[in-house]
Amino acid sequence: MPAPKPAAGGDGAGGPRRFVLLGAAVVPLVAGLGLLAAGVPAAGDMAFALGTLPVLAALLFDVARAIRQGRFGLDILAALSMTTALAFGEPLAGNVVALMYAGGQQLERFAEGRARREMSALAARAPRTAVRRNGERLDEVPINAIVPGDLILVRHGDTVPVDGRVLEAPAVLDQSSLTGEVRPVRLEAGAEAPSGAVNAGAAFDLVALRPAGESTYAAIVRLVEAAAASRAPMVRLADRYALGFLAFSLALAVGAALAAGDPRRALAVLVVATPCPLILAVPVAIMAGLSRAAKRGVLVKSGGALEKLAQVRALVIDKTGTLTHGVAGLAEVRAAPGFTADMVLRLAASLDQASNHVVAAALVSAARAQGLALSPPAEVSETGGVGISGRVAGHQVAVGGTGYIAARCAGDPASLRHGLEPASAVVAVAVDGSLAGLVVLADGVREDAAKMLAALRAGGVAHVAIASGDRSEAVEALCRRLPVDDWAGDLSAAGKVERVQQAHLLAAHGPAPGGTVMMVGDGVNDAPALAAADVGVALGARGAAASAEVADVVLLVDRLDRLAEAMAIARRALAITRQSVFWGMGLSVAGMIAAALGYLQPVEGALLQEAIDVVVILNALRVLVPGRGEGDG
Structure with a gap:
């Protein structure tokens, strides 16, 4: 007793x-x-x-x-x-x-x-000290003494003390305690390493990005303590x-x-x-x-949230960064006569090295991933959000929207668009006054999105709706590939809240009355809708901190199928x-x-x-x- x-x-x-x-x-x-x-x-x-x-x-x-x-x-x-x-x-x-x-x-x-074993293990493994480089000297200091910019040595077997960026040598990290993934993850130089992961490879240097109290692992420990209480x-x-x-x-x-x-x-x-x-x-x-959900990389903040998670009958889900990868990726390169796809991509990416636009970063990343050697640009002139021009390897190159390029070359970029989805994002490229080609970018559907939605349907979710701030045509194109009942694009944060409220009515009076509404999102603009839902789910592995704080459930691993597992648990x-x-x-x-x-x-x-x-x-x-x-x- x-x-x-x-x-x-x-x-x-x-x-x-x-x-x-x-x-x-x-x-x-x-x-x-x-x-x-x-x-x-x-x-x-x-x-x-x-x-x-x-x-x-x-x-x-x-x-x-x-x-x-x-x-x-x-x-x-x-x-x-x-x-x-x-x-x-x-x-x-x-x-x-x-x-x-x-x-x-x-x-x-x-x-x-x-x-409580799996949950308490997260808190118990929180590091207390870190090895900080001070010139040629190594000092073991309290973790609270670490500030952004400090250079930290992470030895084999050490727990990464703060969020940081891998400096030079690649890092091999065991993230199983954070995400449930059993295989080590290899991070190249420049990649961000989350605090709480364990160094499973050789020692590496880490540049601290955040203080210990603001790092990923500290936030997870706080959430775990709140859930346990x-x-x-x-x-x-x-x-x-x-x-x-x-x-x-x-x-x-x-x-x-x-x-x-x-x-x-x-x-x-x-x-x-x-x-x-x-x-x-x-x-x-x-x-x-x-505890069982935490072991699978899903942090449920309270017992009440666990009960509501078991009763979900309606789902509202964000598109960008949730059902899709959230970053523009290279879909294809269409070269005009006289040019090759590699040449178009190499010249466009070389010029885009001078731009900080998100599309420019996607082109540079895609070219490097294909092993293309990029040249330094010169005489660069950029019109913000429209296009950029300059000299690359002896060629006059222009990269931008179709209107920007049409005004700078002989040729119609629209002639290369045949067969493309109307919502496709394209970057036109001109070289020496001639149309060189189009680079087609797409925010691809996550491989586990359809599997996750099917599993949720099997688990009793009767209504699935997409609520996105992205363009309506892009959302509509996505919906043709996924089993959803309703969708809306061009939504503000308030518009997403309204969609959650509509889902509440469906859950109350639909085919399975008495169920709860779940909202899944990853951005700052999703936070109000997460708070309005019965169960708010944030993608903590890469989402905004505001979403993780307001959500009832946080996915610590970048896998949507774990959400269906959490509901089954x-x-x-x-x-x-x-x-x-x-x-x-x-x-x-x-x-x-x-x-x-x-x-x-x-x-x-x-x-x-x-x-x-x-x-x-x-x-x-x-x-x-x-x-x-x-x-x-």
Whole structure:
């Protein structure tokens, strides 16, 4: 029979006191049984009483504190059981209840510790120091002393202390604790390394980008701590029903005693009355679900969010950076007569080295990925957002929109657009006054987008809508490739909120009424819609910090299919919770009735209830074992 949760900042029933109470109950019980066997019953009863009193005193202290805080716990029944046992001359029963109470604390602590393992491991691995380069000297400094721009040496086996950029040598990082990915990731020079990853390769230098308190891992630890401290609505259910069940138990106990004319009937009912399936199974199963999701790279911030995640019936999802990669990638190069695709891309990318436009960066990246040697540009002239011109390797080159290029060359860029989607983004290129070709860019659909949507459909999501700030024609082109029910483009942040509100109406009155609405996004403009949804999901692996802060669920790994896994974990956690409560409460009530009818003696009732406790907790821990629709790591 577990104790009330300790108040914030107090020791409560935690720490060494749990072991002291267990020892205070076990030693006198063993001594008392020995005295009974030796034929000294009076001394044995005294030992049993001594084994009950310390535990009862501690329990009464906790119950009194809870009542002062306005909380009425079901552990009042345990206090009544021990008090009644001593008053009715049943010290053995009282000692057994005390032992089961103290043992229940240890059992609960073990179960919650097992369930929290994956989440607590994240916080436990947070680095405390870092090796900072100071000229030719290496100094080990507290992690809070690191500032942006510091040069950090990350040795083999070290945890990356802060978010930073790999300086020269490539880095091989184990990110399994952050993302659930079991294979190490290779980061080239210039790539950003997230704090919390472990160096699985050779030592490398890292340029700090953020202070420790603002880095990825620190934010994850804060989110984990908040999730671990949260209480799910199903956990609070026990508090709401505590008084009603207490009244029912007392009425049954008193009624049984009066009907039988035997006060021990009341004691027998009370010792089996504590509904441990409510106060044990629910928090253990919810915490196990949070831990299981964290292991798969999905951070669910609270037990309440886990419950809502299991009930999603309508989905609103952003397009750019969520269903697509969020960056323009090279789709194809169409060369005009007299030019080759490599020549067009090489000259355009060489000139674009002088621009900081996002499209220019995409062209430069694509050319380098294909191994093309870029030349330095000269005499560069750029019209912001329109186009750029200059000299490259002896050629006069212009790169920009079709209108910009049409005014600077002989030839019509539109002649090369045949067969392209109207929404395709194209960059026209002119060389020495002639049309050289078109570079077609596309924000490609993520490989796992269709798989994720199909899995969500199979999991009970009845309505899928895309809400995007991108151009409507681009959104429409995407929708022809994915199984969605509705879409809208050119949306502002307020427009996305409106779409979430419309989804609420569909969830309330649609084919599966009573479900919740989930919004998935990654940008700052998605944050209001994430807050408006029942469940906001942010892509924390590469999304905006504002989205991760306001969201209920954060994907720590850049894989959409993990969201479907998280929903499967949530559904299974709630199903196991309800199963534990139904069967556990049913067995408890059956035991109470048997005790009221005289079929169970007080000691037998206590032992029966604790057997139910063990079964219920073990069943709740099944959430940690992968089920259907979940990966195994």
